[in-house]
Amino acid sequence: MTALRLLQPADAPAYKRLREEMLAAFPQAFTSDAESARLRPADSYADRLRAGDGGFTLGIEAAGELVGALTCEIPTRLKERHLGHLVAMMVAPAHQGRGLGRQLLAATVARARQHGGLLQLTLSVTRGNEAAVRLYEDAGFQTYGCLPEAVRLADGQLFDKLLMRLPLQQT
Numbered sequence: 358m359t360a361l362r363l364l365q366p367a368d369a370p371a372y373k374r375l376r377e378e379m380l381a382a383f384p385q386a387f388t389s390d391a392e393s394a395r396l397r398p399a400d401s402y403a404d405r406l407r408a409g410d411g412g413f414t415l416g417i418e419a420a421g422e423l424v425g426a427l428t429c430e431i432p433t434r435l436k437e438r439h440l441g442h443l444v445a446m447m448v449a450p451a452h453q454g455r456g457l458g459r460q461l462l463a464a465t466v467a468r469a470r471q472h473g474g475l476l477q478l479t480l481s482v483t484r485g486n487e488a489a490v491r492l493y494e495d496a497g498f499q500t501y502g503c504l505p506e507a508v509r510l511a512d513g514q515l516f517d518k519l520l521m522r523l524p525l526q527q528t
């Protein structure tokens with residue numbers, strides 16, 4: 358049994374635990390690194406988890422444990438407030454492949470449409486991360502560019518980032 362809900366600052370410790378697990382398990386998928394995340398205090402995630410003008414984070418719980426999350430960040434600068442940037446898409450390994458990622462993305466896009474003023478969503482995804490790319494394409498995201506060698510791991514491996522966008526029809 359899973360439950361999807363808007364996360365709040367009080368969820369910061371659980372969010373930090375999930376994020377650390379994901380950064381350690383999938384270093385090539387994220388721009389942040391696991392060691393910096395480990396040193397980061399839980400309450401530093403409070404702003405990310407406070408829904409408002411700056412965006413929102415949805416989470417999915419299974420048996421009361423946070424197992425997935427996705428954040429939509431909205432810039433503070435006036436000329437960019439029509440953009441929503443999706444970051445930190447993650448579903449814990451034990452829960453992958455069961456539709457939770459698809460659910461998180463659909464709910465985030467739906468909420469972004471209701472936010473008012475958002476004209477498009479953007480995200481970046483490591484080239485070769487087929488699960489994520491297919492998920493985003495299925496939701497209507499299109500690749501508009503690629504930053505070669507965007508991410509460099511501690512062992513020197515370099516990965517390109519695909520840049521994707523989803524226009525939001527305003528009615």
Ligand SMILES: CC(C)(COP(=O)(O)OP(=O)(O)OC[C@H]1O[C@@H](n2cnc3c(N)ncnc32)[C@H](O)[C@@H]1OP(=O)(O)O)[C@@H](O)C(=O)NCCC(=O)NCCS
Nearest residue numbers: 386446447448453454455456457458459482488489491492
């Ligand atoms: C990418 C991720 C969020 C997907 O979440 P998930 O819950 O496993 O995905 P879902 O079960 O909802 O699958 C949705 C779709 O994604 C694609 N997908 C999922 N797993 C896949 C796999 N192993 N191979 C290929 N496509 C896959 C499929 O299109 C799938 O749809 P389908 O089941 O109808 O075929 C999850 O695998 C994850 O957290 N990965 C590690 C971190 C990461 O890569 N984050 C994205 C950063 S941009």
